[in-house]
Amino acid sequence: MTAMMTREDVTRFLAEVFPQMGPEFVIDLLARDRAVMRLRVADQHLRPGGTVSGPSMFALADVAAYVATLARIGPKALAVTTHCSIDFMRKPAAGQDLIAEAEVLKLGRALAVISVRLRSEGQLDLVAIASLTYSIPPDKPAA
């Protein structure tokens, strides 16, 4: 079995349905059950002291989980996050992109559970770990 959408498919789909997300979120890699996303860190993502803000890390984890799910279920803009639990463990390195690796742990009919690990580029230690649940809209009978 293979992914239902390629990296190019998903990138185009995101630009259409989430135009606000902007070009700072980049898909580095997309495989069945796994997506690697990069946040090109810029000034608007920083907290005082030069580290990436919590909301920017949350946004990266959320989009990485969404992309990994899309790759499995195909283009469904209506999949929505119903839960996120995130542990912030270390300060992101200043001046480095943030890399999120998302793994689809479960893909049921109604729910997907995705685990996401965040690192600063070039670092081994985790910056944060998150677990997200996506609610998947039922297919319309006649679609």
Next chain:
Amino acid sequence: MTAMMTREDVTRFLAEVFPQMGPEFVIDLLARDRAVMRLRVADQHLRPGGTVSGPSMFALADVAAYVATLARIGPKALAVTTHCSIDFMRKPAAGQDLIAEAEVLKLGRALAVISVRLRSEGQLDLVAIASLTYSIPPDKPAA
């Protein structure tokens, strides 16, 4: 016992230490153990369909928890979020500000636990509920 910082104190402190946060986050009310924050919803907070995005809701919950904690411990820019668990339950109402009510459930020497409930203005049903943990830096011996 009373709060250590007033609404004006905290607003001034946030503008100094988090200049990127911007004027869209407003403290509506500040009391001992409790803060009410408002997100003046604008285009950059929206998802397609006109509802507030997950990262914007996370940002509001996070700052509400931070403000409620500051009111108790005084101005400590270095308090950091170590955990957030958030359930997204309903779509925020289109065209309405988002209101977060934060309650400090525990304030220990090293950790604070804060519960935050999010509603669209004028609505009774919860949009989201979050639980956040803040790590509180130890006081410097000679400060």
Next chain:
Amino acid sequence: MTAMMTREDVTRFLAEVFPQMGPEFVIDLLARDRAVMRLRVADQHLRPGGTVSGPSMFALADVAAYVATLARIGPKALAVTTHCSIDFMRKPAAGQDLIAEAEVLKLGRALAVISVRLRSEGQLDLVAIASLTYSIPPDKPAA
């Protein structure tokens, strides 16, 4: 609108479908959207030092959330916990029952979200706070 099951209904239903749960879990109060459960603390629930163990607190939060959900949806043994996030904030008081107050925050077609607050009997401070998600089985067409 009223609850679909009374306290007696739910107690009888639990004894049937969860005989292992035992008589130490007692429904103190059942109302629409709200249940209060008591754990009659005994030796098997204790950690060294005489406080209630984490698994016992988890079990109480879980059953309180289940009972509050049953009261709304009627007897469905197949509702299952899909997520629990729990913050342990204070040691339970030694020699006191543990009281859980569960509030149904959302009851959708497929998911229920329940917030649970745990206290030692007679204490105001929270021992723990939990948020649980229950997956609700779809009604069978001809049932």
Next chain:
Amino acid sequence: MTAMMTREDVTRFLAEVFPQMGPEFVIDLLARDRAVMRLRVADQHLRPGGTVSGPSMFALADVAAYVATLARIGPKALAVTTHCSIDFMRKPAAGQDLIAEAEVLKLGRALAVISVRLRSEGQLDLVAIASLTYSIPPDKPAA
């Protein structure tokens, strides 16, 4: 750097400080940053239908995280769970032991964060994933 306690050390320590835990929790493997624990499933761990109950899964995740932490910090009975977030994804297989693999993601001065993955023995799919936070008591100055 090596673990501070061997499997035998930790097993002996648990039997001393958690006599209630019982012989059904077994350490299969202990390494630096990693512990594998087994729950020898017996009747008292089951729900109707023959699958392991949520509280039993929570208990296994909790003790696996504790053991993995002990291996790093040495025998501290007072390390306490401050948070657990757990996603239940699949029914455990009937009649199989449950296996938890715990990984210490962060070991700070005050907090440890541990990720735990649960599987039924012999199965690849995850039954549950949990993230736990342990609060580590400060060393006494003169100890």
